Amino acid sequence: MPNRITTKKNQVTHLIETRLHAATIRASRLRSTDPAIPRYKNILLLLIWFVLASILLYHHEPWRDEAQSWLLVTHLDLAGLLRHMPFEGTPALWHLILFPFAKMGLPYSAQSVIHLLMAFAVVSLFVLKSPFSFLTKLLFVLSYFFLFEYAVVARSYALTVLFLFLIAANDEKRLINVRRHLLFIALLAHTNIHGMILAVIFFTSYAWDVYAARISGLRNTLYFLTTLIFFLLAVLQILPGPDQIAPPLSQTLDLPAPFVAIRNAFFPGLGLMQKTVCTALGVLSLAFLLWPLWQNRRVFAVIVISIMALLAF
Numbered sequence: 126m127p128n129r130i131t132t133k134k135n136q137v138t139h140l141i142e143t144r145l146h147a148a149t150i151r152a153s154r155l156r157s158t159d160p161a162i163p164r165y166k167n168i169l170l171l172l173i174w175f176v177l178a179s180i181l182l183y184h185h186e187p188w189r190d191e192a193q194s195w196l197l198v199t200h201l202d203l204a205g206l207l208r209h210m211p212f213e214g215t216p217a218l219w220h221l222i223l224f225p226f227a228k229m230g231l232p233y234s235a236q237s238v239i240h241l242l243m244a245f246a247v248v249s250l251f252v253l254k255s256p257f258s259f260l261t262k263l264l265f266v267l268s269y270f271f272l273f274e275y276a277v278v279a280r281s282y283a284l285t286v287l288f289l290f291l292i293a294a295n296d297e298k299r300l301i302n303v304r305r306h307l308l309f310i311a312l313l314a315h316t317n318i319h320g321m322i323l324a325v326i327f328f329t330s331y332a333w334d335v336y337a338a339r340i341s342g343l344r345n346t347l348y349f350l351t352t353l354i355f356f357l358l359a360v361l362q363i364l365p366g367p368d369q370i371a372p373p374l375s376q377t378l379d380l381p382a383p384f385v386a387i388r389n390a391f392f393p394g395l396g397l398m399q400k401t402v403c404t405a406l407g408v409l410s411l412a413f414l415l416w417p418l419w420q421n422r423r424v425f426a427v428i429v430i431s432i433m434a435l436l437a438f
Contacts, residue, residue, distance in 0.1 A: 162259045167252050170259075174248055174266050178276045182237055191279045194220055195236045198227040210362040217362055218315040219281035236279050244276035244283045250290045285320040288313040292327060299331060300338050306331060307348050311355035321359055322434050328352060330427050383436035387411055 197206060197213075198220050206224065210217050226235050248266050255262065265271060275283045291309045299306045310331065314324035332349065384404050391410045392403040411432075418425040 166259055171252055181277045182241055185277050195233050198224045211366045214363055215317045216315040216359045240279040247287045254294050281317045285316040303345050304348050307352045311352045314356050314359045323431055326431050378437055383433045386436045
């Protein structure tokens with residue numbers, strides 16, 4: 126009996142190693158062909174980003190929803206905060222991060238500093254771990270979203286991007302580090318509604334990978350069940366209360382919206398007669414940009430489904 130168990134474990138291990146090797150080869154084809162970027166360039170880029178983001182933060186006037194988060198964690202206890210989450214329409218992870226700092230009596234500006242450090246972790250992960258060329262990294266981290274929207278504006282979006290990058294960084298070893306991968310997916314579900322949608326997509330894809338690789342065992346089963354419990358807790362935090370009226374799904378889900386967004390991204394401001402043609406051209410343009418990912422069907426499917434799902438809600 127022990128010999129049979131050992132043989133089965135060896136077979137599963139060999140299968141996982143084979144799939145990881147194939148995944149590594151596919152991923153290497155997507156990597157930049159540029160030579161290794163000198164470390165000092167990455168460090169210099171991070172320093173430039175931090176200085177520019179700090180300057181923008183110094184001159185930033187917070188939006189109302191930014192102040193709302195800090196007011197909640199300042200004036201509510203933990204139970205009251207969790208009871209209030211349905212009115213916010215988002216899980217409480219961002220608020221729970223702020224909670225201990227607010228209770229220590231720190232000023233409101235502490236929220237911006239915490240968020241900036243979180244955004245710095247996101248940018249550092251991308252610059253130091255991604256396989257892209259230095260020019261791509263430069264344009265990416267100095268873009269509007271990563272220099273302002275996800276860095277200066279103190280919302281939960283930086284958390285979403287952080288867990289997305291952690292999932293991507295762990296992707297090649299996802300069949301070995303099952304617990305770590307599922308932890309990142311579970312935490313992603315607790316960032317906001319968009320994070321929940323992405324987490325469901327990633328969880329479904331990962332569950333299929335594990336099933337196809339014939340990975341089993343009580344420990345892994347417990348990891349998956351724990352992740353489902355995390356999903357349930359995230360959903361429970363945003364369920365409308367008895368004094369709330371939730372809009373029907375027909376008002377929340379907008380199926381044509383993805384195509385409208387794709388058209389406007391590539392051909393903005395065109396007349397009604399050109400909309401059908403421009404929508405088709407926009408979809409073709411997006412397909413052209415995503416075509417290099419086709420060699421990795423799983424990544425291609427996850428990205429396309431994620432884009433359509435996020436734009437539809």
